[in-house]
Amino acid sequence: MYVFPPDAAAGTRRVPEWVESTGGPLIVVPVSALPAWGGCTEAGMVVGDGDVPDDYDRACAVDGLAGVIPVGRDGAVALVLGDQPATTRYLPAHRTFLRWLGGGSEAELTEAAEAVLADPGITWEQCGTWDTDGPAVLMDSAEAGSPQGVEHPGGDLPRQACVPLPPGRWAVRAVEVEAGDGTSLGLVRLVPANP
Numbered sequence: 001m002y003v004f005p006p007d008a009a010a011g012t013r014r015v016p017e018w019v020e021s022t023g024g025p026l027i028v029v030p031v032s033a034l035p036a037w038g039g040c041t042e043a044g045m046v047v048g049d050g051d052v053p054d055d056y057d058r059a060c061a062v063d064g065l066a067g068v069i070p071v072g073r074d075g076a077v078a079l080v081l082g083d084q085p086a087t088t089r090y091l092p093a094h095r096t097f098l099r100w101l102g103g104g105s106e107a108e109l110t111e112a113a114e115a116v117l118a119d120p121g122i123t124w125e126q127c128g129t130w131d132t133d134g135p136a137v138l139m140d141s142a143e144a145g146s147p148q149g150v151e152h153p154g155g156d157l158p159r160q161a162c163v164p165l166p167p168g169r170w171a172v173r174a175v176e177v178e179a180g181d182g183t184s185l186g187l188v189r190l191v192p193a194n195p
Helices: 031-036 055-060 106-118
Strands: 026-030 066-071 076-081 087-091 096-102 125-132 136-140 160-163 168-180 183-192
Touching: 026 031, 031 076, 031 136, 055 066, 066 125, 066 168, 076 125, 087 136, 087 160, 096 106, 106 168, 106 183
Parallel strands: none
Antiparallel strands: 026 076, 026 136, 066 076, 087 096, 096 183, 125 168, 136 160, 168 183
């Protein structure tokens, strides 16, 4: 079973870790569906010479800033953070994924994100609805999932982070913003959806 860092699910510890991609989109997979996520395979179309899309191929096919795709055969759904493989972290207080698109420092990016989230005049792109049965994992869509999470082979940034979510149905909203001084960011926000 996937184990969250101590107190992460309760939100009492700094959960946001930056997660990077190897080149494709990042994806948010419910912990319960991790074993069903196959990632990029030699039988797929991107890496292999297959003619049937693997999970990574399906994630790459998401058009727009975000979208949802099925995982496995049990009705689970994953959230794909599309458009580009931007380094991303989850902001639990806002139920928002912060995507580092360009320039600036972490502090400048976070400050710009707070300003965008507080601005009622921002026009958000509607990116569908995501149903999840609880906590999820933000990860590189090329990696296969497992009950223990994704192995991290080393490097500067992890390729997974916990996303402490309650079960629910979420309307997915996204926006990209140029914040000035070369700082640009993307936000993918989860808003409780009407049943």
